[in-house]
Ligand SMILES: [Zn+2]
């Protein structure tokens with residue numbers, strides 16, 4: 001037996017094999033899968049007591065165990081002897097489903113929920129707004145005056161136009177018009 005990167009290992013058929021791998025394979029009664037990793041629960045690389053070893057399905061799960069705050073993850077040992085690591089979950093602000101956020105600012109479980117939330121927040125164009133009339137008005141009356149007429153903000157007018165696909169004057173249009181440059 002010798003140490004390889006601090007882990008006890010031995011020669012098996014001319015290849016160095018970690019003892020923790022052999023112990024885990026014996027415990028499982030099978031060879032380790034291609035992506036499986038054996039973790040030392042107590043952090044002691046030389047403690048190869050079967051109870052101190054944990055089988056993880058992937059190196060990425062293993063990475064989580066070593067890098068994340070232990071209080072923000074949950075480790076489930078499954079019946080087949082492997083463990084599943086679950087990062088802290090939170091409810092999606094749109095659908096309410098639990099999800100694992102990539103970073104703590106993520107509010108939605110998916111891009112779809114994020115998009116739906118944006119749409120839900122966007123005020124609808126009231127049925128009293130006639131698209132044809134509005135399309136004409138935006139070229140006759142400056143947005144601020146039009147907003148007062150409708151009793152809304154000019155941002156709302158802008159939003160209605162965007163939603164209804166109405167093109168409106170660009171910046172400088174009214175100044176040019178009043179200066180007599182246009183028409
Ligand atoms: Zn480990």
Ligand SMILES: [Zn+2]
Pocket residue numbers: 092093094095096097108109110113
């Ligand atoms: Zn969701």
